[in-house]
Amino acid sequence: MTFPVLKGSSYTLVHTPDVLVHEGKLQESEMRNNPDSDYLKAIPDHLRSFEDVVGYGPNQAYIGNIHPRDLNNIEKPWYDHPMKDASKDGKFGSIMNEDEFYGCMKAVDMFELVVLEKSFQEKVAQEMQDDPVIGKYWVTLDKLNENPATIEEITELISDKDAKPLYFNNELVGCVKRAHEFDAALTSDVMFENLVSKASGAYALAELFAKNDIKPEDIDYLIECSEEGCGDMFQRAGGNYAKSIGEICGCVNATGSDTRSFCAAPAHSMVEAAALVKAGVYKNVVVLAGGSSAKLGMNGKDHVKKDQPLIEDCLGAFAVYVGENDGKSPVIRTDIVGKHKIGSGAAPQAIMQAIVSDPLEHAGLSIKDVDVFSAEMQNPEITVPAGAGDIPAANYKMIAALGIMKKVFEKSELNSVVEKIGMPGFVPTQGHIPSGIPFLGHAKEMIENGDIHRTMIIGKGSLFLGRLTNLFDGISFIVEANDGHVDDDSGVDKDTIRQMIAESMKQFADTLK
Structure with missing residues (x-):
């Protein structure tokens, strides 16, 4: 029996301390219900810098610069013993800064919901053009030239139109507007989470292409398996993240759908991808997932009590490429x-x-x-x-x-x-x-x-x-491991089968003469 193979993967982290503070559900709930809490007052002293995040051993394992077992050789706690010469670029992926990520949210927004301050937008637009992954694979960077705003205009959207603020280094730089006046599935809060998931997933997909020399137009099917759900009040969480992300990365020949099963969804999606390739329905399938802003700082109170950094400060995303047996890939x-x-x-x-x-x-x-x-x-x-x-x-x-x-x-x-x-x-x-x-x-x-x-x-x-x-x-x-066997167990290759079928049809036709 010939099996589908694992042809490549990518892993992205996005350091988002300001999103943790203002949009992580634990912090947001605390601000609403207990705004004078000691926890909220302690947060600023427990946030990590981008350099801290890059030097953190587990993050280096996630993007492929060290093996997870190498963590056994790093003194604990790992957050107190950063790796020397750590890089934000890894074999399997990279670590992105928060300001560039806001630009990513703007670039994947198809309904003009993300509004950035003019000078900030110009700055991140240049960063994204220079990014070797985004600059090569994203097809919507022109959105970074559209509808910039002043801080006054952004402040008015937040106060009068219930927009969600975007902060960088604790300074207001933009906002995310609601997508409908009264639809509970299209509030600014929901759209913020959805755009975060889409933007991080789209970056992971582009990294998959860049790290594995894949052409976006070769992808047939996309399966998205994050924990967010996009839709409106008539079909809440109806989807489709998969195609919306493929659109950003130029996957013009792909279709796709979303799979949800809480933490088990990625494993379900890998089985689905393998089955589709094994059945011959699609040749090249990608399983991907964006990150969750809701879970940033989810265990923050316990971390502050232990006087450790708020290390749930990164969005996580990944993409995995499943294809036909090439005789060498696992x-x-x-x-x-x-x-x-x-x-x-x-x-x-x-x-x-x-x-x-x-x-x-x-x-x-x-x-x-x-x-x-x-x-x-x-x-x-x-x-x-x-x-x-x-x-x-x-x-x-x-x-x-x-x-x-x-x-x-x-x-x-x-x-x-x-x-x-x-x-x-x-x-x-x-x-x-x-x-x-x-x-x-x-x-x-x-x-x-x-x-x-x-x-x-x-x-x-x-x-x-x-x-x-x-x-x-x-x-x-x-x-x-691949044993190098790429044909069916019958030992007869596909060309031979086609020839046999053609000869049989000819013989059948001859009997009718």
Whole structure:
């Protein structure tokens, strides 16, 4: 059986401290309900500089400059021990500054909702023209020449028209207007979140093209899997982010759709992409997701209590390219897919059984046959102070314990197995972003270098957050080394099959004479 392959990936971070302060849902709620709170007063002293963000080890792992396991060699806490000679540009992606990102929001806005102050707009327009990714791949940069405003005009839009302010270095530089007078799905608050997700997703897509030498016009299908939902009051969250992002990056031959399943959506989307390519429906599919402004500073109160920086200050985005088997790129095993069934149950052991051991055993494999697992790769410096613990470490211990229960490992091997199959968490808590997908860039490199043969990517989701079900969600898939076999198991290539069909039709026609 020939399988689709993982041809490339990209990972983008956007440092957005002012968006954290003014648009992160925790901070926004605090301003509304407790404007004199000690937490709000403490925020300015706990914000990081762009240099701090670039030097932060987990961020360097996310964009591919170090392997996640290299974090074991950095003294903790990582935020107190920045990496020397760290770069905002990485093998897999980059880290963007907030002012340029506001320009990105303006460039992806098709309805003149983003308004920037004139001199600020001119400055970021030049930055974007000079950006090697945006300047080459984005087709809407002319919007940076449209409808600039004065600060007075922006202030009036905020006070009289309920526009959302844009701040840079705590100074007002623009705003996002509402898209409708009374539609609750098109308020300035919702449009702000939607444009943030679209702009960051579009940059990740352009980085995918730039880092992997891909032509935008070659893409057939786009699947967007972030946690936002665009629509109006008649079809709230009806979509479509995928096509709107493809439009920005010149994907003129692509169509697409959105997939939503909370934190598990990226893993679902990868299975969907692989299935579409395997079935021959589309040859080149991209799975992508933009970031979530709502989750910036989500655990901020706990971080301030521990007197640590507000390290949930970056939007996370990614894009992954799935294509037809080229005989060299790592394959995605469409015959080994784990799923948390409706009847699987919510106990941690039941979830791991359903999405880890069941699909492996069905394929005649065991946990021991997977070199590295990637599941919920949240940075522990974010989650531990908030009381959620080290989530990746907990997952690895459950997988190792499951292997012991299955008699694949000895009980005495627990710690060594965890070390062998795992890695430190290195991903921002952007909901869907830590879903296991951020490891794909490293996995592709490790597989092609011969360091590992097989990895399992796991996505888990909390469906109960939508208040429609108490169910959890989970799905997994396998990526492994390519054996170079690109034809069907029959051993007959496609040209031979076509020739055989033609000869059969000729013979049939001859019998009718």
